[in-house]
Amino acid sequence: MKRRKSFGLLLLSSFFAGLMPADAHPHPPGNQADTNTFVAPVYRALPLGAVKPQGWLLHQLQIMRDGTTGHLDEVYDRVKNDNGWLGGKGDGGEETPYWLDGAVPLAYLLDDKILKDKVLRYINWTLDHQRPSGYFGPVSKTEREKNTPVGLNNVADGEDWWPKMVMLKVLQQYYTATNDSRVLPFMTRYFHYQLQALKTCPLGKWTEWATSRGADNVMVAQWLYSITKDKQLLELPALIQSQAFTWSDWLGNRSWVIDAAAQQNDQHWMRRHGVNVAMGLKDPVINYQFTGNKKYLEDLHTGFADLMHLHGLPMGIFSADEDLHGNAPTQGTELCAVVEAMFSLEEIIAITGDPRYMEALERMTFNALPTQTTDDYNNKQYFQIANQVNIKRGVFNFSLPFEREMNNVLGMRAGYTCCLANMHQGWTKFTSHLWYGAAGNGLAALTYSPNEVTAKVGATNTPVTIKEATGYPFEDQVRFQFSMQQAVAFPLQLRIPEWCEEATVLINGEKLRTAKGGQIITVQRNWKNKDQLVLQLPMQLRTSNWGRNSRAVERGPLVYALKLEEQWEKGHDEVEGDYFSVYPKDAWNYGLPEKVIRDPAKYLQVSVVKPVTDTFVWNLAHAPIRITTTGKQIPEWKLVDDVAPQPVTDRNGIYKGKVNDQETPITLVPYGCTKVRIVAFPVVK
Structure with a gap:
């Protein structure tokens, strides 16, 4: 795509001029890592934009576009003023990448040119201002003072690893939507730099946030490896995990979640912090992917079950106000914890193919997520409560009782503003993960909402469009209509929810089969234009x-x-x-x-x-x-x-x-x- 003019500071133009060109090849791969340990995911994510929202879900995303998701840079001063991700001295931390992590998928899900142009300013600045060493991000304070770019000889002149992890997720999504040729070399240079730099400036050099969230870093590196097969990318996960929180061990070791239920003091609170836990849920499957050790999957199973037993609330999320805080219906949950847990589950689903996490994702999305924002998506509630008999100023029984008493009200800036920046990834990523690519070059519908998906399927890579028409989660029928230029054989996988005693599948009005809940079924056939499949999911009261x-x-x-x-x-x-x-x-x-x-x-x-x-x-x-x-x-x-x-x-x-x-x-x-x-x-x- 055409490159845009840089937004960088003139005083730093001398060292930015030495960047590698956008079409440069990445450094030659190393040969230390064993590629045999890498486990391919059960399901593959579809490119951003392959799924188009429709019906009520489209309206939800349009509300977001017209609200803060589409306009945060205009209404929120921290992002608006002199932004560090555009070369300024303003926000160079997590909040701008948080916002982009939802605004970028929204722009491409809606194919909205105005929003695309808006988010591209930040993406282009980031891609165009990578240092020769591979380091990237806002210009650090020391770089400004010394007029010298961060490299392996002055790693400590850089800044926190954590915001870069979020921006890597942004760039990953952007690449799947555009195939911009700059992204993969950019990431390769950065990960090669990081592999060396972490040896002198570990994850916790600047903040414990990076230490607690290292799995997000590994996740993108492993995604890049799945494309480039650069063996150095298989060295990075072990190094990062050696410096990061050991979420896999904690989830598999039941004493951690029990201790979190018993302790609400200031000791080790970061390992009880609800948003950290939400991100840490993906850690076992990330470890499994680069080791092949199935014990990690057992750790996740144990840990997630314990987490929901001891801290779970009826709307499908655990207490997180801000720490894990038990299962009393009067405990709160931070909005960031909801959207981060959703994203972790979406990654877990892809890697494991385990239906139990699909159940958890739907419950969380359709219950916990919508209640915590106003209808116009301009105000959010920092902590929601299950049995919430009023929303007002107060301290409440939270582990982080702000003295300003603003953590339960609905406001744009009420509570910490991390959620104002981060809430945008919830609905957008849920939409983009309604479908996955499946074995046999097929498709899998694993969660349900109105949408239309387009993909190439079958042995002949034939384009097919499937319109999913439904009032789900309120309605008990999901209707799929197929459009294609020529007939094509491919497997279609459908999830039968655990709560459904017996589902019925009809094709073109004829009953095909029934299926018990709690499983994935496959319909393998030669699909033709205008075929219709109806999935009936009777909803029993319980x-x-x-x-x-x-x-x-x-x-x-x-x-x-x-x-x-x-x-x-x-x-x-x-x-x-x-x-x-x-x-x-x-x-x-x-x-x-x-x-x-x-x-x-x-x-x-x-x-x-x-x-x-x-x-x-x-x-x-x-x-x-x-x-x-x-x-x-x-x-x-x-x-x-x-x-x-x-x-x-x-x-x-x-x-x-x-x-x-x-x-x-x-x-x-x-x-x-x-x-x-x-x-x-x-x-x-």
């Missing part, structure tokens, strides 16, 4: 058990919460700007009668109140499904320090305190459509 013997109501991939009419109030903080508080207009202190738990199909009535249209928004007004039942009020279940502590139960899970005799009709709606709610109900007689 309840699940969570912290303090609470129960949640579920249907399909969605968790349902008590519908509370909302009262919004706008406020202003001198430091953190405008924000919103939200209060319930209705009573919230209901328990679910035991009979509902014993026979949910009998006592829970599902009704479709409105279709899922192309203008759907995750809020009460648009909630398409309602579940009605009865509840009993618990008079003594009251607010304590602005939260609703779970009533005490006996070992049978029944609240034994005073309960109103009268049953009251209550309505439940999808958790993701709520701002204030009860989702984890006590059980009453």
Whole structure:
């Protein structure tokens, strides 16, 4: 593609002039590493842009484009002013790359020229200003003072490794969308530099953030190896992992997650930090990929199960306020932890092909993600709470109680602004990972939402477009329509969710087969133009058990919460700007009668109140499904320090305190459509 004019400082032009040209070949590969240990992923990611969102998902991304994802550089001063990733003296840390990590995929998913041009300014500056040594990133303070570029003779003149890891993810996505010939040589030069530089300036030289997040660095290096087969790239993972947090060991060693549940002090808090944990989830599969040792997969299985047992919340994410903080429904979760856990699961799915992580991804995405931003995607909530009976200023029972009391309100800059920059990767990366390439040059639909995918398939690499039309996760049918110039044989893999007792597959109106939940099925056939496949996924009602013997109501991939009419109030903080508080207009202190738990199909009535249209928004007004039942009020279940502590139960899970005799009709709606709610109900007689 045509290269753009640089945005660098004139005073540094002398050393930038010595850069290798964009079409230069990478350094010759070394021969120390054994390529036999590299394990190819079960599924391969499709190029960015191969999946195009449609229906409600397209509208969600359009809202993001019109909101902060498309305009953060205009409304947020830290990114807006004299940006270091454009050669200035401003933000040279994580926040600009965080934003680009969501804005770049958004630009190509929507094929939006204005947004493409905007993000290309940062990408082009980064690519055009790599130092001759391979080092890249904003001009460091020492470089400015000495007018000397960072190289292997002055590695310490550089700056933190961590923001570069995020920018590498940005460049990886950009390359899959454009095949820009500059990217692979750029990455190769940097990783060769890093292989030497880490020996004198290890990951923790500048911050512990890089030490805790080394798997993100390794992930991109291994992706590059899968393309170039440069053996030096197989030396780097072991070096980085020797300096990074040992997430694989911790996840496999159950004492770590138990200790995290018991300790909330300042000792080793970085290994309990929820966002670090979310990123660290991918560490075992990254280790597995460059060693072939299946023990790492066992470590992940053990660690993820323990994490969700001890710290899991009904909306599918673990407590992270900011540390892991147990499974009480009054604990919070940081928005960064949600989007980073989603991305880790997307990588885990590709490498392992394990359906259990697909289940986790959908639950997290359709429940935890949408509730934590406003409809216009301009305000975010730093910590969400499962049983959130108000949104307001306060300290709450969080492990990081900000003295400004702004970590629960909805605001653009409320709480730390890392989430304002980082929240954009959630929906965008979920969209780009709806489909994967599969064995036999086939395709795999592993999570479901309305979209259209185009890829070359089969032995003949025949282009095919598959339109996926659905109101999922609210609707129980997914319809696939095939378009192609000529018939082609290829395998189509479909995930049957674990919650589905028995799915039915129809092709062109004829029943093909049924399948039990919790597996991947393959439909191998000679596909023709205008073929139609329908996947029917009946959604049974069920309840699940969570912290303090609470129960949640579920249907399909969605968790349902008590519908509370909302009262919004706008406020202003001198430091953190405008924000919103939200209060319930209705009573919230209901328990679910035991009979509902014993026979949910009998006592829970599902009704479709409105279709899922192309203008759907995750809020009460648009909630398409309602579940009605009865509840009993618990008079003594009251607010304590602005939260609703779970009533005490006996070992049978029944609240034994005073309960109103009268049953009251209550309505439940999808958790993701709520701002204030009860989702984890006590059980009453």
